[in-house]
Amino acid sequence: MIRLSTHCSAILTGKVRSHLSIWMINNIINKINSFLHAAIKELTAWLRKMLPRVIDEWWLECVLSDLSYEQRSYSSENGFSKLEHLDLAALLRITGKSWYDIRTFT
Numbered sequence: 001m002i003r004l005s006t007h008c009s010a011i012l013t014g015k016v017r018s019h020l021s022i023w024m025i026n027n028i029i030n031k032i033n034s035f036l037h038a039a040i041k042e043l044t045a046w047l048r049k050m051l052p053r054v055i056d057e058w059w060l061e062c063v064l065s066d067l068s069y070e071q072r073s074y075s076s077e078n079g080f081s082k083l084e085h086l087d088l089a090a091l092l093r094i095t096g097k098s099w100y101d102i103r104t105f106t
Contacts, residue, residue, distance in 0.1 A: 036088060043091045044083045047098075053105040054098065066097035 051058040063083070064072055071090050080086065086094075095102075 040088050040091065043088070043095065044086075047091065047094060048083055050102045050105070051094075051098065054101045062098045062101070063094055066094050068093065 051062045055061045059081070063086075064075070067075060067090055071086075071093070074080075075086070075090075078085070083091065
């Protein structure tokens with residue numbers, strides 16, 4: 001059996017600790033990403049169900065008109081025409097701006 005000096009043990013332990021920390025951080029980031037994607041999927045499905053109840057022209061009245069200038073410009077430039085094209089920030093903004101109207105139909 002080879003016995004490592006205290007200094008060598010500390011270095012190896014530090015490397016293992018560092019790799020473990022990196023692994024833990026990556027694992028946390030992966031979980032957060034998965035939760036964000038799940039939130040986008042669920043919110044999109046809910047808005048797709050609720051917004052048509054508010055008004056027939058829901059895409060124009062409840063989506064495009066509720067986006068910020070930057071979000072609206074980006075959506076227009078990229079030809080977005082479905083809720084699935086929008087990011088979480090845009091979906092949350094639409095939800096917030098349409099909340100009162102949605103509540104009256106539920």
